[in-house]
Amino acid sequence: IMAWSKMIVAKQPVxxxxxxxxxxxxxxxxxxxxxxxxxSAYYLANRARPFTDFPHIxxxxxxxxxxxxxxxxxxxxxxxxxVDYIAKSIHTDLANEVKDSSFVSVLxxxxxxx
Numbered sequence: 001i002m003a004w005s006k007m008i009v010a011k012q013p014v015x016x017x018x019x020x021x022x023x024x025x026x027x028x029x030x031x032x033x034x035x036x037x038x039x040s041a042y043y044l045a046n047r048a049r050p051f052t053d054f055p056h057i058x059x060x061x062x063x064x065x066x067x068x069x070x071x072x073x074x075x076x077x078x079x080x081x082x083v084d085y086i087a088k089s090i091h092t093d094l095a096n097e098v099k100d101s102s103f104v105s106v107l108x109x110x111x112x113x114x
């Protein structure tokens with residue numbers, strides 16, 4: 001019976017094999033967890049909150065029923081790494097937009113603060 005099942009699995013295309021499907025589900029779960037972590041870190045940076053708030057935000061998300069947060073990368077140092085990656089991505093996208101554009105306009109305000 002084992003030889004028969006191996007033959008059936010071997011003849012299936014890779015995307016239809018049970019192990020491949022299990023790996024995809026596992027990878028999707030990890031991708032979902034990382035998206036939650038990145039969004040939470042982005043929230044901190046966007047609101048000018050300290051990175052030390054990161055574990056508390058994740059704890060709140062778990063308390064509100066979000067089970068896909070995971071247990072790793074839940075500290076202020078990882079929050080900083082996430083924000084650094086986000087900043088590099090935004091910088092690269094903006095640089096490519098400027099490089100690919102036909103023209104660039106710069107506006108400057110000359111008023112002084114009092």
